[in-house]
Structures are given as C-alpha cells and as structure tokens.
Amino acid sequence: MPRPDPFCPPDRANRPDCFARGGWTLVELLVVLFVIGILIALILPAIQASRAAARRAHCAVHLRQFGLAIASYHDVHQAYPIGRMKVDDPRLAGPNPPCSAPPLSDKSVHVQLLPYLDQLPTYQAFNFNLSIHGHENRTACAVVVGVFLCPDDPAARGTAELISAPLVPLGLAAAGERIRASRTSYVARAGTLPVISIPDLSRGCRTDPRLIAQVDGTFHDVSPIRQAMITDGLSHTLFVSERSLTHGERRFPSLLSENGASYVGSLSCTLFVTTFPPNAGKNHPFCTSRASRAGTGEASTA
Numbered sequence: 001m002p003r004p005d006p007f008c009p010p011d012r013a014n015r016p017d018c019f020a021r022g023g024w025t026l027v028e029l030l031v032v033l034f035v036i037g038i039l040i041a042l043i044l045p046a047i048q049a050s051r052a053a054a055r056r057a058h059c060a061v062h063l064r065q066f067g068l069a070i071a072s073y074h075d076v077h078q079a080y081p082i083g084r085m086k087v088d089d090p091r092l093a094g095p096n097p098p099c100s101a102p103p104l105s106d107k108s109v110h111v112q113l114l115p116y117l118d119q120l121p122t123y124q125a126f127n128f129n130l131s132i133h134g135h136e137n138r139t140a141c142a143v144v145v146g147v148f149l150c151p152d153d154p155a156a157r158g159t160a161e162l163i164s165a166p167l168v169p170l171g172l173a174a175a176g177e178r179i180r181a182s183r184t185s186y187v188a189r190a191g192t193l194p195v196i197s198i199p200d201l202s203r204g205c206r207t208d209p210r211l212i213a214q215v216d217g218t219f220h221d222v223s224p225i226r227q228a229m230i231t232d233g234l235s236h237t238l239f240v241s242e243r244s245l246t247h248g249e250r251r252f253p254s255l256l257s258e259n260g261a262s263y264v265g266s267l268s269c270t271l272f273v274t275t276f277p278p279n280a281g282k283n284h285p286f287c288t289s290r291a292s293r294a295g296t297g298e299a300s301t302a
Contacts, residue, residue, distance in 0.1 A: 052152065059150035059185070059242060066147075066186055066240045069116035079226050081112035083190050083219035084265025089131040092170060107132045108265035109188040109219050110148060117147050132263055133162075133172045133179075141181045141263045148262045150185035155245035159183060160261050184262035185245060187278060189238045190271040191217025219271065243278030 024032075074080055085107040107128070114123035125140035126132075132141065142159055149156040159180040167173035197211040197220065207222060215222050218230075218239050230237050245260050261269040272278055 055150075055152040059152050062147045062150065063186065063240065063242055065117060066113070069113045070239055072116040073113060074227060077224070079224035080218060081109045082224045083188065083217070083221055083271055084108060085112070085128075087131050089129070089134060091134075091172075092131060106265055108263055108270035110145075110184060110186075110262045110270055114145070117145070119145055119147075126263075131172060132265075133167050133170075135172070137263075138179065141179075141261075144182040145184075145262065148182065148184040148186065150242060153185050153245055156183060156185045156260075162261055162264070181261035181263055183245060183260035184270060185242055185260070186240050187243050187270055187272040188219040188240050189217050190220050190267065190273050191215055192274050194267055194273050194275070195220070197221040217273070238274070241272060241278055243272065247279045 070080060087106045107126070111123070111126060111132070114120065122140060122143045122145065125143070127134070127136045130136050144158060160183045162179040162181055164173040164177045164179050167179075168175050168177075173179060191214070193214050195211050195214045197207045197215055212222055218225065218237060227234065263270075265271060267273065
C-alpha cells in the first residue's frame, strides 16, 4: 500500500500525488547492475575453463578410441593396418601393375580402422578396387567422422579442399574441380624418416632394399607389422599422435588445401615421422602433443 510522503505539505497530505510510489532510484539500479556485472565477470572464465576442459577430455577419449580400434584390428587380422594401401586402380595400372601405377598416396590407416570405430557404413561406402582419389570415392571421402576430430582444435571442422591438379592428367579429376575430404586431428606414426617405399619398376617391381632398411615405424608402406615385431613393448611404442590443424594452418598456410584429409595416406594428411613431429615447427606442419598406446588406448605425452 502506498505510504504518505513525509515531505508533502499538511494541506495536501490526503491528495493522491502526495503518496510515494514504489520503485528503485537510479543509484540503486546502478549498484545492482554493477554487482551483476562483477558476478558475470567472475563466472564467465570459470564456464569457459570448464568447457575447454570438456573439449580436452573429448580429445583424449577420441585418442583412446584410436588405441582400442588398433588393438581390435590386430586381434582380427593378426597384424596392424599398413600405413597407406597401394593404388590398385586398373585405370592407373600401366603395363606392370601395381608397380607401374603412379606414386599416389592411397587409402589411409583411418580408412582401415573405420569398422572398429563404429563406422562400418562409411567403410562399406568405399570402393577398394579403385583409387581413393577417384570419382567413385568422392562421397565417402567427404563423410565427416566425429572421432577423427579434436573438439579443442578450432580448425578441426568439416572438410578440407584437396589439390586436384595432379589428378587431372590421370583422369581422376576435371580441371579446376573442387574436391572435398573430411579432416582428422590424429596421425599415425610412419617411422623416423619420411621414407616412401613404393615398388620400383626398374627393380622388377621391388622396393629398394636401402629404403626398406630405413623403415622403422608402426604404419609404413612396405607391409603390415605384427605385435611380435615390436620388441620395445606396446606401452613404449608410439602409434598415434594428436596434431593441431590450427597450428599447421597458421605456420604453413601454403599447405592449407591438403592438410588433414583423413582418408588419404600421406605425411601431410594422416601420417607423421618423428623427425618432424606434429606441432614442432621443424619445417613440417604438425607436432606431437599426446600419443595413444595401442595396447590399452591410454594417452601419454610424447
């Protein structure tokens, strides 16, 4: 109920305009707004920190899923997936397939692990008799797989545009065609040195023995390896590493169009060597931040 205004003259005490109306003064309103602003300033950093921690936890979970998928793959095939599958496309075979096929990087470790990451429909969508770069695999290559991406990496979104110019002379792309492929924040270790051990036509479709001697990674070109071949123990062996696509884009913008394509088995997409670890900035766009132990799927600093 309105109360009488104590400053109203006695002769006007009973008039309606002499009753004080309820409400806040300007000073009171400013004080309330100031307090609310302080509370928001204190709460927002905590909310952002909790969200960042949740994103990092998701990245670690994805890395663990890679470790479990690698272990499951070995249980089924008694070997780990090869670093990149050979091109076996009859359109590229030449006179002495597969040796005379062009040295294209084909299907990656990620493609081979799809059935063990609950992505069997995507795996079945690939035509393994044709090149990963062919028109027949365009749709499957553009499928974004959530476990391939680290939510804490701002650049790990959607798809990447591949360079189509080298594919035009091979009949795998039209001039100026825009080819999209899903990206990945995780790369498999190919070895110590960037060795491309593709069979040499001049050597009777055999790989140079000197290149084979340099191959020491878990996922390389020569052949799949088995657990028994890892003498240092699984928990001491680097299988998969997380890498920052954002770091690669900022430091090496010229590689932006090809970095991180998850289905292409190449050093700029799904493989790395420890000479140029991810994010290290040693003339290579990626570096090691966390690694997955294939035996347990645990994440360890590398």
